[in-house]
Amino acid sequence: xxxxxxxxxxxxxxxxxxxxxxxxxxxxxxxxxxxxxxxxxxxxxxxxxxxxxxxxxxxxxxxxxxxxxxxxxxxxxxxxxxxxxxxxxxxxxxxxxxxxxxxxxxxxxxxxxxxxxxxxxxxxxxxxxxxxxxxxxxxxxxxxxxxxxxxxxxxxxxxxxxxxxxxxxxxxxxxxxxxxxxxxxxxxxxxxxxxxxxxxxxxxxxxxxxxxxxxxxxxxxxxxxxxxxxxxxxxxxxxxxxxxxxxxxxxxxxxxxxxxxxxxxxxxxxxxxxxxx
Amino acid sequence: xxxxxxxxxxxxxxxxxxxxxxxxxxxxxxxxxxxxxxxxxxxxxxxxxxxxxxxxxxxxxxxxxxxxxxxxxxxxxxxxxxxxxxxxxxxxxxxxxxxxxxxxxxxxxxxxxxxxxxxxxxxxxxxxxxxxxxxxxxxxxxxxxxxxxxxxxxxxxxxxxxxxxxxxxxxxxxxxxxxxxxxxxxxxxxxxxxxxxxxxxxxxxxxxxxxxxxxxxxxxxxxxxxxxxxxxxxxxxxxxxxxxxxxxxxxxxxxxxxxxxxxxxxxxxxxxxxxxxxxxxxxxxxxxxxxxxxxxxxxxxxxxxxxxxxxxxxxxxxxxxxxxxxxxxxxxxxxxxxxxxxxxxxxxxxxxxxxxxxxxxxxxxxxxxxxxxxxxxxxxxxxxxxxxxxxxxxxxxxxxxxxxx
Amino acid sequence: xxxxxxxxxxxxxxxxxxxxxxxxxxxxxxxxxxxxxxxxxxxxxxxxxxxxxxxxxxxxxxxxxxxxxxxxxxxxxxxxxxxxxxxxxxxxxxxxxxxxxxxxxxxxxxxxxxxxxxxxxxxxxxxxxxxxxxxxxxxxxxxxxxxxxxxxxxxxxxxxxxxxxxxxxxxxxxxxxxxxxxxxxxxxxxxxxxxxxxxxxxxxxxxxxxxxxxxxxxxxxxxxxxxxxxxxxxxxxxxxxxxxxxxxxxxxxxxxxxxxxxxxxxxxxxxxxxxxxxxxxxxxxxxxxxxxxxxxx
Numbered sequence: 001x002x003x004x005x006x007x008x009x010x011x012x013x014x015x016x017x018x019x020x021x022x023x024x025x026x027x028x029x030x031x032x033x034x035x036x037x038x039x040x041x042x043x044x045x046x047x048x049x050x051x052x053x054x055x056x057x058x059x060x061x062x063x064x065x066x067x068x069x070x071x072x073x074x075x076x077x078x079x080x081x082x083x084x085x086x087x088x089x090x091x092x093x094x095x096x097x098x099x100x101x102x103x104x105x106x107x108x109x110x111x112x113x114x115x116x117x118x119x120x121x122x123x124x125x126x127x128x129x130x131x132x133x134x135x136x137x138x139x140x141x142x143x144x145x146x147x148x149x150x151x152x153x154x155x156x157x158x159x160x161x162x163x164x165x166x167x168x169x170x171x172x173x174x175x176x177x178x179x180x181x182x183x184x185x186x187x188x189x190x191x192x193x194x195x196x197x198x199x200x201x202x203x204x205x206x207x208x209x210x211x212x213x214x215x216x217x218x219x220x221x222x223x224x225x226x227x228x229x230x231x232x233x234x235x236x237x238x239x240x241x242x243x244x245x246x247x248x249x250x251x252x253x254x255x256x257x258x259x260x261x262x263x264x265x266x267x268x269x270x271x272x273x274x275x276x277x
Numbered sequence: 278x279x280x281x282x283x284x285x286x287x288x289x290x291x292x293x294x295x296x297x298x299x300x301x302x303x304x305x306x307x308x309x310x311x312x313x314x315x316x317x318x319x320x321x322x323x324x325x326x327x328x329x330x331x332x333x334x335x336x337x338x339x340x341x342x343x344x345x346x347x348x349x350x351x352x353x354x355x356x357x358x359x360x361x362x363x364x365x366x367x368x369x370x371x372x373x374x375x376x377x378x379x380x381x382x383x384x385x386x387x388x389x390x391x392x393x394x395x396x397x398x399x400x401x402x403x404x405x406x407x408x409x410x411x412x413x414x415x416x417x418x419x420x421x422x423x424x425x426x427x428x429x430x431x432x433x434x435x436x437x438x439x440x441x442x443x444x445x446x447x448x449x450x451x452x453x454x455x456x457x458x459x460x461x462x463x464x465x466x467x468x469x470x471x472x473x474x475x476x477x478x479x480x481x482x483x484x485x486x487x488x489x490x491x492x493x494x495x496x497x498x499x500x501x502x503x504x505x506x507x508x509x510x511x512x513x514x515x516x517x518x519x520x521x522x523x524x525x526x527x528x529x530x531x532x533x534x535x536x537x538x539x540x541x542x543x544x545x546x547x548x549x550x551x552x553x554x555x556x557x558x559x560x561x562x563x564x565x566x567x568x569x570x571x572x573x574x575x576x577x578x579x580x581x582x583x584x585x586x587x588x589x590x591x592x593x594x595x596x597x598x599x600x601x602x603x604x605x606x607x608x609x610x611x612x613x614x615x616x617x618x619x620x621x622x623x624x625x626x627x628x629x630x631x632x633x634x635x636x637x638x639x640x641x642x643x644x645x646x647x648x649x650x651x652x653x654x655x656x657x658x659x660x661x662x663x664x665x666x667x668x669x670x671x672x673x674x675x676x677x678x679x680x681x682x
Numbered sequence: 683x684x685x686x687x688x689x690x691x692x693x694x695x696x697x698x699x700x701x702x703x704x705x706x707x708x709x710x711x712x713x714x715x716x717x718x719x720x721x722x723x724x725x726x727x728x729x730x731x732x733x734x735x736x737x738x739x740x741x742x743x744x745x746x747x748x749x750x751x752x753x754x755x756x757x758x759x760x761x762x763x764x765x766x767x768x769x770x771x772x773x774x775x776x777x778x779x780x781x782x783x784x785x786x787x788x789x790x791x792x793x794x795x796x797x798x799x800x801x802x803x804x805x806x807x808x809x810x811x812x813x814x815x816x817x818x819x820x821x822x823x824x825x826x827x828x829x830x831x832x833x834x835x836x837x838x839x840x841x842x843x844x845x846x847x848x849x850x851x852x853x854x855x856x857x858x859x860x861x862x863x864x865x866x867x868x869x870x871x872x873x874x875x876x877x878x879x880x881x882x883x884x885x886x887x888x889x890x891x892x893x894x895x896x897x898x899x900x901x902x903x904x905x906x907x908x909x910x911x912x913x914x915x916x917x918x919x920x921x922x923x924x925x926x927x928x929x930x931x932x933x934x935x936x937x938x939x940x941x942x943x944x945x946x947x948x949x950x951x952x953x954x955x956x957x958x959x960x961x962x963x964x965x966x967x968x969x970x971x972x973x974x975x976x977x978x979x
Contacts, residue, residue: 010784018779021772022793028808028853029796031819041547046529048822066317086706094703097696109700111970116711118962119718120914120935123942123955125351127714130359138361150710153703155907159862162903166869166896182695200865203795204858211801213917217348218355222339228801232342235807236314238540238608240521249804256799260861261792267865351943354728375729375946457832465838467924514815514835516927517843522814531816645729645946652944653925660927664840 036246059243072230082145083209087152095160113154139221147215152205163197199266305586306335310366312343318606334586364581374645383577384412388588394596397613409643415574419609421538423569424630430552439556446559450510453533460510462532466519467656471569472536475558476501479567484642489677502662502669516660542627555630570638726949741953754937768852773859781867798857806921809850840930866900
């Protein structure tokens with residue numbers, strides 16, 4: 001799109017508001033980062049210390065050397081990627097079915113997927129625990145991934161369906177007329193066009209799994225401890241270890257941000273331009 | 278791999294491993310759940326020492342997130358219900374009644390009787406840990422007692438002495454509330470019943486039937502709520518302040534008095550040095566007084582297959598030097614009298630204040646309704662009373678209704 | 683006319699595509715959901731596992747007579763309305779801005795997701811600390827720039843607590859809308875926008891007549907999903923206020939949670955959760971009905 005606005009107008013209309021929004025998004029995070037590099041003495045004092053009196057990396061040192069935090073980050077990564085793999089693997093075909101076919105029970109099935117998510121997870125946690133124990137999946141990666149992906153799937157299906165609906169059906173038909181099989185159509189025509197949607201859904205599943213606390217706490221033990229559970233360990237009965245907690249919190253946001261930085265390149269438009277023609 | 282093949286392979290492997298085990302002395306594994314405030318601290322040293330002395334027992338210790346108490350107990354209850362409970366775990370008195378009713382605990386009277394370390398724990402502490410049905414389920418592990426922190430420097434400047442009874446307390450609080458300093462950092466959030474107890478339970482209320490709505494009880498509670506609504510000696514954030522806030526407020530000089538325990542004494546000293554000290558909480562008009570006994574014990578579960586071994590482990594942790602070492606990891610006070618003399622983790626004046634408060638120390642009743650009282654009934658009513666949404670009397674009636682219908 | 687075998691295959695194909703999703707979901711969730719729903723018909727108290735009388739609709743009747751239930755429902759309504767609306771508004775604005783081209787667009791997009799990337803416990807703790815009466819940075823800043831004369835106990839006053847928690851939730855969730863809508867914006871045909879521009883439409887008119895209608899489906903779905911999610915969320919409130927002060931931040935899922943895990947009254951808690959589910963079903967039905975035309979197109 002040709003942007004005919006002058007440079008100044010662009011800065012004022014786009015970049016300035018965006019800077020404000022980003023400032024809003026980052027302010028609490030920045031406060032957390034600042035706290036993580038302050039020595040303990042600076043943390044709970046009055047008047048407030050904005051900048052650290054001395055910058056110290058001791059909290060990060062303790063975090064990475066004397067706790068299992070690094071391993072926990074890795075565990076979280078494995079679980080989240082696993083959930084994405086399972087979630088997408090299952091949701092993409094399902095969304096295709098809902099978007100491209102009209103069959104009996106379609107609306108009912110779509111709605112019933114959603115019903116599962118309408119139930120507060122917290123109440124399901126003990127029956128789920130009993131189930132996982134019976135299956136021998138406690139404290140295993142499979143158990144946590146199964147839990148996470150199951151809760152991400154209904155949302156993922158609905159989102160993917162709506163993204164796929166945005167791709168005109170005529171493209172499918174044109175491709176079939178050209179002699180392509182169903183799978184070829186999906187692979188060569190549909191998937192590339194709905195890639196922004198798939199990327200977004202993947203990010204959604206990843207973030208949901210990365211942040212998830214309840215399942216991870218109940219279904220995992222020392223072997224598969226994720227980073228959210230590890231952070232909770234810094235909140236004790238009598239003390240809150242602010243230094244370690246903020247250091248951990250700072251680190252926790254980084255993988256997701258980097259991941260999104262990489263995949264956001266796929267969020268490009270204009271792919272459907274002239275496609276039907 | 279096909280599912281059926283996988284199962285066959287798994288089954289074969291399991292069989293092979295079980296057959297491959299050498300036919301030497303049977304090693305029992307004891308699973309123990311714990312929670313430490315500092316996750317960098319691990320019980321590994323103690324475990325190693327125990328396993329060296331008891332080669333036929335292996336300890337599998339798992340640290341469970343505390344999550345304000347909710348997460349730890351959700352895990353424990355779920356495990357008990359689902360059949361995966363550990364052999365032993367750290368537990369608190371608040372939940373003893375519920376666990377007993379679930380049939381989850383194993384009485385340890387016989388095993389305790391045969392244990393030499395039993396005399397090293399004072400009778401006061403044993404009595405507090407007994408259950409309502411007379412049996413012993415809990416083995417004391419550590420304790421704290423709530424006392425009153427105060428600022429000697431501010432008191433001196435105002436010409437007041439640390440309070441010993443309620444009138445002196447109110448006078449001191451009023452004298453010290455000036456500028457942006459408040460006299461008393463009241464804890465209104467969950468757990469704050471430990472601030473309320475000394476003044477209301479110590480002022481004549483009790484958990485017996487009718488004990489919350491007697492004249493003395495209602496008057497005491499009205500006085501306590503009045504600290505906020507009438508005399509305004511507490512900070513405006515008091516209704517939802519938790520332990521973190523009251524400690525921080527005191528440390529940063531916002532409040533002149535706060536009720537907490539020895540667990541926070543080190544950070545108090547780090548922030549205030551000599552300008553912080555402690556005395557037992559003020560006593561009521563009848564001279565008796567009430568303060569909360571912060572307990573933590575170990576218990577053996579009835580579902581365990583290795584009860585003897587489990588008891589050996591938990592009694593190890595409550596014996597002399599081991600108990601002292603254990604409490605260096607948790608930051609609370611050892612239950613063993615032999616350990617008290619050489620205890621160096623906390624400053625002496627706070628340990629003394631704790632010891633001096635022991636005769637007044639008590640716990641809420643051993644009833645299945647107590648946990649809910651602590652977690653939701655007391656906080657919601659206290660907060661509403663402090664905000665003037667309900668009268669103090671209505672609050673006491675709600676508590677009475679909760680326990681006695 | 684396709685041969686019979688091929689036609690049968692075509693009819694079975696969607697079910698084949700759906701099978702994996704159905705299997706995974708049913709295997710993991712169905713049993714717990716059914717069990718919890720079943721529990722709501724009993725007076726099931728977790729620490730009385732031997733005495734579980736059947737009460738049928740008793741728990742539901744109890745809910746309707748429970749003043750805290752109605753208060754929680756009211757709070758939930760305010761909660762959902764405010765959080766979803768604000769998250770959506772901010773997210774839409776952000777998405778539109780992030781869709782423009784400028785040199786640091788990649789970095790901007792990555793930074794915007796930071797709130798969404800943090801676990802609820804961290805968010806709850808950080809915001810509680812920022813709102814702290816004594817040591818909170820919000821009070822400090824407001825005092826310094828002179829907007830307030832003395833610190834406000836944000837989380838201890840019944841009039842400020844719910845808005846304070848709502849702000850934290852808006853902060854946490856607006857990146858979701860930003861990302862989802864941004865992806866949807868990529869499907870807006872560029873030539874339509876160019877045509878409109880050539881016709882002399884202002885950016886706002888282009889937004890209203892071309893962009894928004896194109897992504898309406900995506901927006902509607904995002905709103906629906908987010909509403910369901912927010913309605914059920916209780917992590918952040920639990921950490922920040924625990925439902926207090928008093929009942930000021932009691933939402934329905936929080937109340938159900940406290941009943942189930944604090945009072946250990948699982949049967950009653952399950953019943954409360956089912957009521958919430960039933961109410962959300964209305965919303966879903968309304969959406970599905972309205973979009974029925976689109977769904978069947």
